[in-house]
Amino acid sequence: MSVFKFPESIRSRPVYGILEPRPGRSHLMIADCEGAEAILDLAAQASDLMANTHIIFIPNGTLFGPKLQELNPAQYYEGPSFAAALSRIQRVLSDAVMGLQIYLTGTEGMMGQAQNEAMQAGYDYTAIQTEHRGSVARRMQCVHCKGITEDVIIDPFECSHCGLNLFVRDHYSRRIAAFQGVCIDAEDPGNVPASVELYS
Amino acid sequence: MTAPAPNSTAPKSIGAEKIKVIVSAIVPLNNLVTRFEFKRIDGYQFPTFSGGAHTVVEMQDGDLKRSNPYSLMSDPAETETYAISVRRDDQGRGGSLFLHQKVQVGATMTLSSPVNLFSLDLRARKHLFVAGGIGITPFMAQIKQLDAVHGNWELHYSCRSPELGSYVDELCAKHAHSVNIYYDDKKQSIDLENLLDGQPIGTHLYVCGPKGMIDWVRRSAASAGWPDAHVHHEEFLAPQPGKPFAVRLAKSGLSVEVGEHESLLEAIERLGVEPPYLCRGGACGQCETDVLESEGIFIHRDHWLEDDEKSSGIKIMPCVSRFDGKILVLDR
Numbered sequence: 001m002s003v004f005k006f007p008e009s010i011r012s013r014p015v016y017g018i019l020e021p022r023p024g025r026s027h028l029m030i031a032d033c034e035g036a037e038a039i040l041d042l043a044a045q046a047s048d049l050m051a052n053t054h055i056i057f058i059p060n061g062t063l064f065g066p067k068l069q070e071l072n073p074a075q076y077y078e079g080p081s082f083a084a085a086l087s088r089i090q091r092v093l094s095d096a097v098m099g100l101q102i103y104l105t106g107t108e109g110m111m112g113q114a115q116n117e118a119m120q121a122g123y124d125y126t127a128i129q130t131e132h133r134g135s136v137a138r139r140m141q142c143v144h145c146k147g148i149t150e151d152v153i154i155d156p157f158e159c160s161h162c163g164l165n166l167f168v169r170d171h172y173s174r175r176i177a178a179f180q181g182v183c184i185d186a187e188d189p190g191n192v193p194a195s196v197e198l199y200s
Numbered sequence: 201m202t203a204p205a206p207n208s209t210a211p212k213s214i215g216a217e218k219i220k221v222i223v224s225a226i227v228p229l230n231n232l233v234t235r236f237e238f239k240r241i242d243g244y245q246f247p248t249f250s251g252g253a254h255t256v257v258e259m260q261d262g263d264l265k266r267s268n269p270y271s272l273m274s275d276p277a278e279t280e281t282y283a284i285s286v287r288r289d290d291q292g293r294g295g296s297l298f299l300h301q302k303v304q305v306g307a308t309m310t311l312s313s314p315v316n317l318f319s320l321d322l323r324a325r326k327h328l329f330v331a332g333g334i335g336i337t338p339f340m341a342q343i344k345q346l347d348a349v350h351g352n353w354e355l356h357y358s359c360r361s362p363e364l365g366s367y368v369d370e371l372c373a374k375h376a377h378s379v380n381i382y383y384d385d386k387k388q389s390i391d392l393e394n395l396l397d398g399q400p401i402g403t404h405l406y407v408c409g410p411k412g413m414i415d416w417v418r419r420s421a422a423s424a425g426w427p428d429a430h431v432h433h434e435e436f437l438a439p440q441p442g443k444p445f446a447v448r449l450a451k452s453g454l455s456v457e458v459g460e461h462e463s464l465l466e467a468i469e470r471l472g473v474e475p476p477y478l479c480r481g482g483a484c485g486q487c488e489t490d491v492l493e494s495e496g497i498f499i500h501r502d503h504w505l506e507d508d509e510k511s512s513g514i515k516i517m518p519c520v521s522r523f524d525g526k527i528l529v530l531d532r
């Protein structure tokens with residue numbers, strides 16, 4: 001099951017919707033992992049979009065690639081990681097003209113980083129559609145050393161840079177595209193509760 | 201030197217902060233449009249503003265006090281002088297006629313502090329301006345603001361005729377490559393579809409002019425896939441004259457008859473009640489007022505209330521809307 005309903009939280013926490021077809025001159029769809037399913041759902045509603053669609057997909061071990069290609073988008077790219085796809089995404093955005101619709105779907109970390117790229121290209125983030133699919137693991141920033149730890153699925157967790165024990169907050173930074181992790185045992189070093197899986 | 205602290209009585213809203221000015225110049229631009237320039241009486245400097253801001257001009261016309269919003273069109277960084285350009289509206293309630301016919305250089309008047317409901321989005325990679333007629337005024341200030349920082353902008357300005365093309369000469373002389381003029385009487389019109397196609401990502405679109413033009417631009421942009429957040433508009437909504445009607449203010453325990461040429465908001469202010477407002481043009485939502493009792497028909501003219509709120513009969517925007525009926529009681 002790739003759909004997860006996040007409980008309500010603080011305002012800082014991003015909320016996601018369900019991708020819907022919108023009028024546009026061209027369409028950029030960026031997905032990772034199970035996000036592919038959201039694109040397949042979208043294409044089922046509006047197959048005519050595909051003639052002007054550029055799909056950028058990061059499978060991360062999933063096997064959706066061929067299905068996405070069967071949609072016959074104007075352009076299709078598959079990359080092994082977000083970092084690998086990044087220069088492609090930046091190039092597409094820098095060449096884009098208004099009338100472009102942007103659809104992001106998959107993990108929060110991928111959507112956040114892709115949204116950030118679109119924002120830097122001057123595209124208002126409120127106009128970007130997002131739909132969460134798949135893992136609820138998060139991209140976390142350590143507020144102490146500023147290092148980023150990807151794919152955090154337990155709380156608390158150990159910062160992969162400075163080693164502090166970090167509490168997973170819902171406090172989010174759009175600019176950094178990461179949630180904030182705060183030292184959980186600063187007052188009483190070593191007193192760290194057992195980690196639990198996020199949303200378990 | 202900075203502007204003095206506001207009066208000791210706390211203002212109800214930003215728009216209520218007042219500046220006493222003297223009319224320092226009156227410059228007729230053409231048959232319909234005249235520029236009015238103001239200097240402060242107290243010798244202090246005006247606050248700087250951001251392009252797109254308006255000021256509310258108070259006009260004491262005999263017994264009648266009108267307060268109309270006008271876009272500031274002077275350089276936003278210029279603190280000695282404020283300027284507005286006013287199109288004479290022979291059909292209106294008389295605010296523009298009063299300015300055109302009764303105000304002279306040296307007259308003292310009262311302006312509100314600037315309020316901006318049509319500001320530039322400074323994250324934009326490019327600013328695309330579409331102006332119709334007197335709708336050019338906010339862009340005059342925005343262009344000066346952007347020029348100071350070498351901003352990227354382009355103007356498409358449609359006027360009735362060369363004779364009525366306010367500021368066309370000035371704009372073309374300074375910015376030949378960024379300004380495009382279209383004259384109705386020469387059957388020239390903005391090729392909007394092509395204009396919207398191919399604008400670089402991060403472009404923001406701004407439109408100010410008659411209602412038909414605003415609707416056309418917004419509709420075209422939406423169907424070409426421009427996100428709402430990239431499309432900005434300002435519509436000049438002047439309160440319209442109408443049949444007089446009576447209103448009772450429950451909180452203040454006062455009653456007043458709203459005159460033919462006065463807005464409901466102005467009538468309430470005439471009683472000494474100070475309701476909140478910013479735009480006085482039905483756009484900002486500040487003046488939203490609860491209706492406690494009514495018997496009659498609401499004449500809603502604002503862009504603020506949703507349709508269901510308008511038909512519910514429990515809300516009114518007194519800056520532009522009127523009422524036709526026997527009983528109207530407001531929560532003021």
Ligand code: FES
Pocket residue numbers: 476477478479480481482483484485486487488502504517518519520
């Ligand atoms: S004052 Fe802005 S809507 Fe009435």
